[in-house]
Amino acid sequence: MPQTLYEKLWNSHVVRDFANGDALIYIDRHLVHEVSSPQAFRSLGDAGRRVRRPAKHLAVADHAVSTRHRGDTFDDPLASQQVATLVENCRIFDIPYRALDSKDQGIVHIIGPESGFTLPGTTIVCGDSHTTTHGAFGALAFGIGASECGTVMATQCLKQYRARTMKVKLTGVLPPHISAKDVALALIAKIGANGAAGHAVEYCGPAIETMSMSARMTICNMTIEAGARIGLIAPDDVTFAWLEHRPMAPKGAMWDGAVTYWRTLKSDPGARFDKVVTLDLSQIAPQVSWGTSPEDCAAITSAVPDPEKLTDPGARARMGKALAYMGLQPGTNLTDIGIDRVFIGSCTNGRIEDLRAAARVIGGRKVAPGVKAIVVPGSTATKAVAEAEGLDRIFQDAGFEWRHAGCSMCVAMNDDRLLPGERCASTSNRNFEGRQGPGGRTHLMSPAMAAAAGIAGHLVDVRTFGDDG
Amino acid sequence: MTPFVRLAGYAAVLAEDNIDTDIIFPARFLLITTREVLGTHAFHDRRFDSGGAEVTGFMLNQEPWRGAVILIAGANFGCGSSREQAVWALADRGLRCIIAPSFGEIFQTNCFRNGLLPIVMPGAVIAELIEHANRAESFVVDLENQILCVGDGPPIAFSTGAEQRLALLNGWDETALIMNDYQDSIADFELVQQRCQPWLYE
Ligand code: SF4
Numbered sequence: 177m178p179q180t181l182y183e184k185l186w187n188s189h190v191v192r193d194f195a196n197g198d199a200l201i202y203i204d205r206h207l208v209h210e211v212s213s214p215q216a217f218r219s220l221g222d223a224g225r226r227v228r229r230p231a232k233h234l235a236v237a238d239h240a241v242s243t244r245h246r247g248d249t250f251d252d253p254l255a256s257q258q259v260a261t262l263v264e265n266c267r268i269f270d271i272p273y274r275a276l277d278s279k280d281q282g283i284v285h286i287i288g289p290e291s292g293f294t295l296p297g298t299t300i301v302c303g304d305s306h307t308t309t310h311g312a313f314g315a316l317a318f319g320i321g322a323s324e325c326g327t328v329m330a331t332q333c334l335k336q337y338r339a340r341t342m343k344v345k346l347t348g349v350l351p352p353h354i355s356a357k358d359v360a361l362a363l364i365a366k367i368g369a370n371g372a373a374g375h376a377v378e379y380c381g382p383a384i385e386t387m388s389m390s391a392r393m394t395i396c397n398m399t400i401e402a403g404a405r406i407g408l409i410a411p412d413d414v415t416f417a418w419l420e421h422r423p424m425a426p427k428g429a430m431w432d433g434a435v436t437y438w439r440t441l442k443s444d445p446g447a448r449f450d451k452v453v454t455l456d457l458s459q460i461a462p463q464v465s466w467g468t469s470p471e472d473c474a475a476i477t478s479a480v481p482d483p484e485k486l487t488d489p490g491a492r493a494r495m496g497k498a499l500a501y502m503g504l505q506p507g508t509n510l511t512d513i514g515i516d517r518v519f520i521g522s523c524t525n526g527r528i529e530d531l532r533a534a535a536r537v538i539g540g541r542k543v544a545p546g547v548k549a550i551v552v553p554g555s556t557a558t559k560a561v562a563e564a565e566g567l568d569r570i571f572q573d574a575g576f577e578w579r580h581a582g583c584s585m586c587v588a589m590n591d592d593r594l595l596p597g598e599r600c601a602s603t604s605n606r607n608f609e610g611r612q613g614p615g616g617r618t619h620l621m622s623p624a625m626a627a628a629a630g631i632a633g634h635l636v637d638v639r640t641f642g643d644d645g
Numbered sequence: 646m647t648p649f650v651r652l653a654g655y656a657a658v659l660a661e662d663n664i665d666t667d668i669i670f671p672a673r674f675l676l677i678t679t680r681e682v683l684g685t686h687a688f689h690d691r692r693f694d695s696g697g698a699e700v701t702g703f704m705l706n707q708e709p710w711r712g713a714v715i716l717i718a719g720a721n722f723g724c725g726s727s728r729e730q731a732v733w734a735l736a737d738r739g740l741r742c743i744i745a746p747s748f749g750e751i752f753q754t755n756c757f758r759n760g761l762l763p764i765v766m767p768g769a770v771i772a773e774l775i776e777h778a779n780r781a782e783s784f785v786v787d788l789e790n791q792i793l794c795v796g797d798g799p800p801i802a803f804s805t806g807a808e809q810r811l812a813l814l815n816g817w818d819e820t821a822l823i824m825n826d827y828q829d830s831i832a833d834f835e836l837v838q839q840r841c842q843p844w845l846y847e
Pocket residue numbers: 238239283284285304306522523524582583586587604605
């Protein structure tokens with residue numbers, strides 16, 4: 177029977193099949209960070225357990241770290257204690273740790289692929305919902321809770337239930353200035369923040385085949401915002417070219433053998449999906465969010481929607497509440513929304529391609545008066561490449577702050593956060609209430625759109641930005 | 646894990662869709678590295694105003710729902726991040742059962758790992774339950790028989806995954822279970838995988 181990519185990945189990792197689609201699944205890779213791991217390590221220590229295969233784990237500090245300084249200087253003693261706890265746990269349990277001041281540090285979902293730790297055909301978990309990112313390599317990757325992290329450390333396995341499958345077919349050609357982020361936001365607006373719940377999503381179609389790995393990672397990263405724990409793209413020559421020579425990727429004959437296997441990792445012709453959605457990329461305009469859920473997105477050319485036009489009372493109430501939180505009036509043109517802050521970074525849009533796209537928009541102009549803008553590379557390696565290309569100068573000359581790598585204002589666990597009422601053009605993935613700081617207001621968008629908003633001082637259509645400044 | 650067999654008490658209501666884990670447990674409290682006494686931070690920015698005073702309109706701040714053991718919620722409850730602190734914080738407040746039309750998947754799994762029962766019910770049933778909850782009627786959840794009773798009304802059936810129900814009823818620790826029952830299967834799997842995909846074992 178023809179199989180989907182998800183089914184192939186699932187079947188190749190079943191240690192024990194239970195009834196009703198439940199199975200014990202083998203986990204090949206576990207990414208560990210400082211926030212979701214302390215309780216998992218403690219449960220291990222309390223029960224006198226050890227890590228079954230330490231080499232299958234990779235730890236780094238990213239969420240709580242300062243992006244102003246490196247080394248042991250922290251703005252918050254709790255954050256420094258959290259990182260120290262990670263270092264100590266990695267020492268006790270023998271897990272490889274990427275030091276904060278090393279060139280290999282960065283956001284888990286950026287350094288996994290960069291290192292070649294992320295490989296096609298593997299199962300990858302992390303105590304972080306955006307583990308969906310690694311699905312861009314044809315890996316079965318999903319976020320788990322801290323208790324499950326403890327189980328993976330002790331057993332290298334997890335009990336899982338088989339997901340339903342959903343195919344997202346991307347057709348048409350991406351218009352100029354439209355990025356993978358716009359595709360992801362448009363899809364979530366179309367199917368809802370709950371639209372892919374319970375499903376493993378596979379992205380396919382001619383548009384995917386021509387996309388870079390960076391774009392594929394952005395799309396898979398955002399899959400969790402449509403409610404699915406798993407987003408997948410079949411590995412192909414683009415994937416292999418990107419991975420070859422990465423430090424932890426197989427070498428020589430081992431590489432050839434791996435590629436031969438990886439080429440089998442695609443959905444068979446005629447494989448059946450439980451759900452199919454099609455999105456025509458040629459119809460997508462730059463997207464921005466206006467509310468407090470990633471599904472609250474619209475084309476930049478439109479206006480803030482009016483709750484009174486909704487018939488469902490629940491939906492009307494939710495929209496009213498979201499607009500009240502965001503401080504927005506129905507009917508306001510999205511391009512008339514002024515901003516206070518810009519954040520370019522995160523595991524969604526903190527890669528070198530994202531920084532290049534943002535820098536390209538600047539064109540010698542300056543950040544608008546009163547706007548505070550920061551650029552936070554997704555990894556220290558990305559930062560080094562950007563500096564070699566002179567992107568740091570472009571940003572700094574325009575008035576952007578150039579920071580060290582980390583999650584930063586995506587999650588606001590360090591001192592990078594919005595003040596109550598502040599409005600931010602952000603390349604991150606979540607516009608939840610308080611996500612970027614209590615009372616902060618987030619507008620999600622692509623790196624080019626965020627950079628343009630920073631210069632204009634308000635949301636702006638990047639397609640015409642060059643013309644009217 | 647604390648077993649979950651039967652639960653009785655009040656149900657509070659938070660009937661909004663897409664209540665995410667940042668609302669349930671704001672990220673800034675994730676710097677705390679313990680899993681105990683997190684209940685004070687549950688729904689922090691909804692329960693307290695910016696000056697730190699309780700928001701009286703929030704149901705979990707009102708009697709008798711302050712001590713509610715059940716939360717009735719909107720669709721996609723617990724969407725967003727994987728932070729298990731969201732579940733630990735709810736449990737620490739005494740909430741042991743969440744009833745919603747749908748859940749964020751990672752949140753739902755985290756519930757089962759911590760003795761909390763997430764029940765999926767259709768919106769129409771939930772609308773009725775909300776009325777009962779608002780009248781401060783008492784709820785009884787019986788996982789053994791998979792029924793929910795409210796006031797003097799007829800029992801309402803619900804269903805839970807077989808493995809998850811057993812784990813909850815018995816308070817099983819999944820790690821211990823896997824280590825006891827499947828060590829050999831895991832070792833066998835690794836042997837075969839090492840032969841087929843040696844690059845994963847370098
Ligand atoms: S950048 Fe944001 S979404 Fe990504 S891992 Fe960090 S906190 Fe999570």
